[in-house]
Amino acid sequence: MSRHWWILAAALTGAVLIPLLLGGSGLFGRLRSFPLDLLALMLGMIVLGWYLNAQRLRLLVGRRTLAQRRAIGIVMATEFAICATPGGAGGPLTLMALLMRHGVPPSKGTATYAVEQLSDLLFFICALVGVLIFALTHAMNAYIASLLGITTALLIGVVVVLALLGRFHRQVFLLNGWLVGRLGVKQRRKRRWARKMIRFRNALLDCFRLPRRVLLGVFALTTLHWLLRYSVLYLTLRGLGSELAWAWTFIVQLLALTAGQFSLLPGGAGSADLASAALLTPLVGKSTTAAAILIWRFVTYYFYLIVGAPVFVHLAGRTLFRLLRTRQG
Template sequence: MRLKHSFALLLIVSLTLSVSVPIFYGGLESFRVLGRLPLWGIALLLGMVLLGWRLNAARLQLLGGSLGLRLSGRQALSTVVATEFASAATPAGSGGPPTLVFLLTEKGLSTGRSAGMLAVDALADLVFFGTAIPIAILLFLSRSGVSHPLLFGGLLLTLILAGLALLWLVVHKHRSILLWLGNLARRIRFLARFRFRMARMVVHFRQAVALLIRMPLHRLLALYLFTAGHWLLRYSVLAVLLWLLKESVPWAYLFLVQSILLFGGQILLLPGGGGGVEIGFGALLSTYLNPATSALTLIVWRFCTFYWYLLVGAPVFILQTGRAARRLLAPAG
């Protein structure tokens, strides 16, 4: 059986591991801890996910408008939800990019411009994490919390300003970046194996920069704010969950843990990194949480950031893609 025809089996295996690993960690005791989590807390967490999707949809509307594509709020949101499902349901999120490009072309955008929008989307994410991760590392090493309103506001302002500065550098110094990447590829023999992938990345990078250059400053600001809002909400689900359970874990550490886990999940064979993410979660948070609490936290967190994507996204994906669904979900290879 070819790999591209077995994504459903891979998804089933991933879900099985994703549920069984936390139960192995905490046993039946984890279900007793469930009583500490109020029902309104679950609604709050899912509301954060939905708001994050809406911010992502606003980013899509902003980029589409820059290319002459007018998307309604409903169209943009359904596109985001369908793309999130495709990403969650396939190994390394391989189904997400082709789904987004396909849906944009179905709405009247050319394939080249759709790929350009995808490149800008990825570049904006890269800029956010390129600024947020160093800030989180410094915050964690300093052992500072973010509970004080002034510190929290200062942290957000620093993140926004640093992200905008990096975005400005990418737009105005893109030629230097391309030359640096070319020199790096020539000097490091290992990278020669990936020269075709790097060439494709360069093409996408140029597409993204070409689109960004045409955007006025206020649109660049809105793009980064939507990007930062989307990821901060997604990465704060775990922190809010632990707050509801009255557990104290530094926010900066939780941000770094999720960055490691979700990046690691992207390189695993199974959709959503099933099994691997759960094992890493238990290892990285064992110093803060007992096994039962860790297991419950893991199940609820994964429900909000993985299972929910599949449950809500599946019908939206099918309605949006129709007969192309199987082809879009098929992993490359």
């Protein structure tokens, strides 16, 4: 077992221990009383999200390139790789490799992943604007106001960085070339990587030149997917008897999952759970927070690993599995 898989196992263990220690002896009673029909509904929402993301992928690469069933498998395998690798680094590699089997060039596959991420970012910006409007029309305490301020500053920072990269991408390419030259990289390898970067840039521009109705369809599917995904914690708290506005659960999830990404642990296991515990406890109390974290993470993380693993192995095969393990190990 490589070092990466030991890290994943340790992170998953820590992720389970956090709510167990927080909830105490009353945790299992709260879990047993949770409505099973609501749990089934939330799992169905995740499956529907896979279907929507598969439709989005087909719009970006061409409906004739991928059948819907195959696209769903690619989405599930990619989501598994994101959840099982540090910082989600295995996601773009998996998507690129699986799309190559359907005749999609690596540069196009990587550009497709980038467009999906930018579409996700656009949704979060729009959702945050909606949350800010909600906050202006509803009473909120100082704690929620501080969370809202942190979230706003975080998204503004990301947008500024991306805007600077887009504006000065030529200078960034030149700087990267200078740095790899200083590191002693051979001229042949430098030219090969330069060609790959140029192909990626051109493929990204081609994606943005798609018909407007296609790009609007991509964003509409992105919006529906994330609305489903970010409603899981809200429904979980409702099932546990706690009334918390959807807007505040959105802020908690966004900050917790961002902390998980920054930790570089697989799927943010442990770090996202710890952050969500710290953010949610002042709002709903310890016992409710502990039960909510276990249910929320099961639906939005463990379920991805359990269902996605056999799909990943079936589609990606042992070769890509060994490649991912080598890259992350």
